[in-house]
Amino acid sequence: MRYIFLFFILxxxxxxKSFSFDYVDKxxxxxxKDYYIWRFLSQSTTTKSQAIKIVKGAKRLNSKLKKAYFKxxxxxxxxxxxxxxxxxxxxxxxxxxxxxxxxxxxxxxxPIEALxxxxxxxxxxxxxxxxxKERKKFNHILTPKQYQKLTRSKAFNKSxxxxxxxxxxxxxxxxxxxxxxxxxxxxxxLFELGLNAIKHNKSDIAILYFGEARKKAYxxxxxxxxxxxxxxxxxxxxxxxxLINSEDINIYTLLARDKAHLHYPQDTINPxxxxxxxxxxxxxxxxxxxxxxxxxxxxxxxxxxxxxxxxSIETVGHYAYIQSHRSNxxxxxxxxxxxxxxxxxxKKRQALIYAIARQESRFIPASISTSFALGMMQIMxxxxxDIAKKKGEKIDLDEMFNPYKAxxxxxxxxxxxxxxLYNPLLVAYAYNGGIGFTRNILTKNxxxxxxxxxxxxxxxxxxxxxxxxxxxxxxxxxxxxxxxxGVNIRISxxxxxxxxxxxxxxxx
Numbered sequence: 001m002r003y004i005f006l007f008f009i010l011x012x013x014x015x016x017k018s019f020s021f022d023y024v025d026k027x028x029x030x031x032x033k034d035y036y037i038w039r040f041l042s043q044s045t046t047t048k049s050q051a052i053k054i055v056k057g058a059k060r061l062n063s064k065l066k067k068a069y070f071k072x073x074x075x076x077x078x079x080x081x082x083x084x085x086x087x088x089x090x091x092x093x094x095x096x097x098x099x100x101x102x103x104x105x106x107x108x109x110x111p112i113e114a115l116x117x118x119x120x121x122x123x124x125x126x127x128x129x130x131x132x133k134e135r136k137k138f139n140h141i142l143t144p145k146q147y148q149k150l151t152r153s154k155a156f157n158k159s160x161x162x163x164x165x166x167x168x169x170x171x172x173x174x175x176x177x178x179x180x181x182x183x184x185x186x187x188x189x190l191f192e193l194g195l196n197a198i199k200h201n202k203s204d205i206a207i208l209y210f211g212e213a214r215k216k217a218y219x220x221x222x223x224x225x226x227x228x229x230x231x232x233x234x235x236x237x238x239x240x241x242x243l244i245n246s247e248d249i250n251i252y253t254l255l256a257r258d259k260a261h262l263h264y265p266q267d268t269i270n271p272x273x274x275x276x277x278x279x280x281x282x283x284x285x286x287x288x289x290x291x292x293x294x295x296x297x298x299x300x301x302x303x304x305x306x307x308x309x310x311x312s313i314e315t316v317g318h319y320a321y322i323q324s325h326r327s328n329x330x331x332x333x334x335x336x337x338x339x340x341x342x343x344x345x346x347k348k349r350q351a352l353i354y355a356i357a358r359q360e361s362r363f364i365p366a367s368i369s370t371s372f373a374l375g376m377m378q379i380m381x382x383x384x385x386d387i388a389k390k391k392g393e394k395i396d397l398d399e400m401f402n403p404y405k406a407x408x409x410x411x412x413x414x415x416x417x418x419x420x421l422y423n424p425l426l427v428a429y430a431y432n433g434g435i436g437f438t439r440n441i442l443t444k445n446x447x448x449x450x451x452x453x454x455x456x457x458x459x460x461x462x463x464x465x466x467x468x469x470x471x472x473x474x475x476x477x478x479x480x481x482x483x484x485x486g487v488n489i490r491i492s493x494x495x496x497x498x499x500x501x502x503x504x505x506x507x508x
Contacts, residue, residue, distance in 0.1 A: 017396050018043065021050050025057060028294070032286035034058050034065060035368045039397070041068035048073055056080075064372055064381075102126045111137045116146055124155035132166060142174040151183040160189055176200055178208050187216045191226060195460055198453060203233050220248035228252035232453060249332055251472050251491060254479060258492040268334045268480055269320075277314040284401040286366040292318065296325055313337070317363025317376070324362075334480055335363050341407060347485045352424055353377075353410060355477035356431055359470060365403040375400035377410035387412050423497055423504040425459075428474035433467040439507050448498050455498035 017039075024040045027033040037058050041051055051072045058065060061079055069077045087095070105114040105126055115123055115138060127138055142150070150156045163171050175193050179185055185193075194209035210229045217223035224246050231239035243256030249265055257264055282288050292310075295301045307322040320333035335358075342350045360378035361367035373380050374397060379387075381397055387409050388395040399405045417430045421438065430438040441447045447458035462468035479491045501508040 016043070017398060018045070021046075021054060024054060027057075027287055028290055029057065029059050030287075030290040030293075031059060031370060032290040032366075032368050034060060034062070035286065035372050035374075038065050038068050038372065041065070041072055046072065060370065062370055062372070098122070098125055102129060106130060106134050106137070112140045116142075120149050120153035121155065123150060124153045124159050127159050128155055128162065135162070135166060135168065139168040139170045141170050142177075144174075144177040147174040147177045148180040148183075151179040151185055154184040156184065157186050157189045160185075160193070176202050176205055178205060179212065183212065185212070185216075187213050187218065187222055187226075190216065191222075191229075191460075194226075194229060195457070198233075198457070207233050220246060221250045221252075224248055224250055224252040228255065229456075231256075232456070247330060249476060249480065251476050251495075254476060254491045255495075258490050264480065264483060265332070268332045268484070269323075270334055270336050270484065271311070271316055271319060271323075273311050273313050273316055273319065275312040277312050278310055281310075281315065283314055283318075283365045283403070284398075286368050286401065289318075289364060289366040296322055317361070317365070321362045321364065334358065334477070334484065336481070336484065337363055338403060338407060341404060345411070347482065347487050349411070349414065351478050351482035351485055351487070352414060352427065353407065354481040355424070355474045356410070356428070358477050358481075359428075359473050365406065366401045375406040376403050377406040379406065379409055379413070383413065384409065420506045421504065422506075423494060424478045425455075425471050425475045425494065425498065426504055428471045428478075429462070429467055431474075432470040433464055437464070437467070442501075442505055442507050448501070448504070450499045455495050458498075 019036060019040050021040070024033070024036045027036060037054050040046055040054055046054075051069060055061075055065070055069055055077045056079075058077075058079060061077055066076050101118075101122065102125065105111055105118070108114045111134075115126060118126070127135060130138070150159070160175070162168075175196055179190075179193075190209050190213035194206045194213060197203070197206035197209060207230065210226045210233070214223055214226035214230065217226055224243055227239050227242050227246075230236070231243065240256050240259060243253050244260055244262065246253045246256075249268070254264060277283075281292075295306055296303070303322060303326045307319055307326060310318045310322060312319070316335045316337050320335050324331060324333050334354075336354060342353060345353070357363055357376050360373075361376045363376060365376045367376060367378065368374060369378055371380070374384065377400075379400055384395065384397055384400055391412075395405075400409070413431075414427070417427050417435060420435060421427045421430055426438055426442075429441070441458075441462065445461075445463075447461060448455050449458075451457070459468070459472065462471065475491065475494065479489055479494070482489045497503045
């Protein structure tokens with residue numbers, strides 16, 4: 001028994017700080033406080049009464065908080081929600097009429113015929129509120145006129161998601177019709193229908209959908225995304241010119257510059273700061289960061305003065321964050337901190353770390369995500385423990401707020417990822433979604449093969465939106481940083497490599 005105890009002491013990968021109830025309770029309402037509530041709930045010394053009280057101070061209950069509370073109390077916590085606004089008498093009556101009509105149509109002898117006689121909003125209400133079994137009765141091919149009528153209903157965006165998820169393939173054939181000129185489809189729906197049309201060799205319909213998506217794009221990068229696909233399908237120079245003139249830096253605008261043999265944007269900003277640090281501000285303290293965030297998003301605070309206050313080498317991430325917010329994210333900051341450590345690494349690894357850090361935390365050392373990914377490199381607690389165990393060292397999770405420790409652990413993790421994945425796009429997918437997820441998209445989903453419109457079709461087909469966009473952003477960052485480090489690399493070259501499996505991964 002004595003030897004088992006010694007083994008545990010020597011090889012335990014984590015040790016835990018102890019947090020008092022008062023210390024955590026006094027923290028401002030924030031994601032950062034939620035993390036410390038989780039830490040407090042996880043302590044063996046925390047009593048049931050303390051757990052019940054402390055969880056009331058949470059901003060958001062994620063799965064980790066719920067599990068820690070359940071382990072302590074035996075049931076899941078609930079946050080008090082504001083009472084919904086009461087419906088008026090007229091609204092209640094209207095709802096009753098809708099439900100009654102819905103029931104009548106769903107139980108009729110010919111549900112699809114009865115449904116199609118209704119107005120578009122009623123059709124989508126009935127379809128969306130039906131059960132999975134009931135919706136199968138509506139699985140029929142629509143006429144172009146019937147389809148266009150439905151596209152005028154905002155709720156049809158939800159209907160399309162349901163149709164795809166439940167594989168109602170007969171209705172789905174209608175997606176190859178053109179939408180109404182004045183349709184209510186949103187950008188996301190229009191873009192997905194454009195991709196769907198390409199997969200069915202209907203490039204003329206795809207052009208219609210991408211054109212509509214371009215009109216409804218609510219961010220520059222989304223407009224560039226639709227424009228890029230219009231260029232791929234038409235090869236019209238006006239679309240290429242639009243991408244080159246875009247103010248946003250993304251994979252689509254960089255690819256356009258490659259096509260036109262132009263330099264990449266030269267106005268990316270790597271702040272050169274003189275002051276070493278900000279007095280009274282601890283970059284490793286998540287609560288200091290939480291308080292600063294409140295000021296950044298407070299319209300009464302002079303943002304120019306705030307930026308000047310945090311213009312220091314140690315707080316370059318905070319400074320860039322404030323300045324980006326000040327410019328409404330129109331100025332592109334690409335800080336390159338911690339050169340004393342990173343310059344010892346190969347330039348490709350430096351660029352990869354910078355690319356990930358910029359996307360994950362904007363170089364904020366005490367950053368915490370909603371799922372409690374920690375620090376500048378946003379490493380999940382389970383991964384911190386795994387790396388610490390393999391290193392044979394004891395570590396508290398809060399040590400991830402030390403940027404040098406975060407860089408060390410991220411570099412170790414990247415060693416593992418890059419032993420399987422050789423292209424920065426795939427490494428980005430794995431860093432965000434996990435190595436198993438990335439293996440599956442390559443082997444089971446059979447993405448990134450040498451087919452038409454590759455690798456772009458596969459990049460747009462990643463099922464998890466967060467990972468899909470994360471990969472694009474990290475790849476863009478990687479190319480910008482690698483060029484800043486003196487390596488002349490073009491994004492088109494990296495994407496061209498994706499067509500040949502042996503060049504990019506060790507799974508196929």
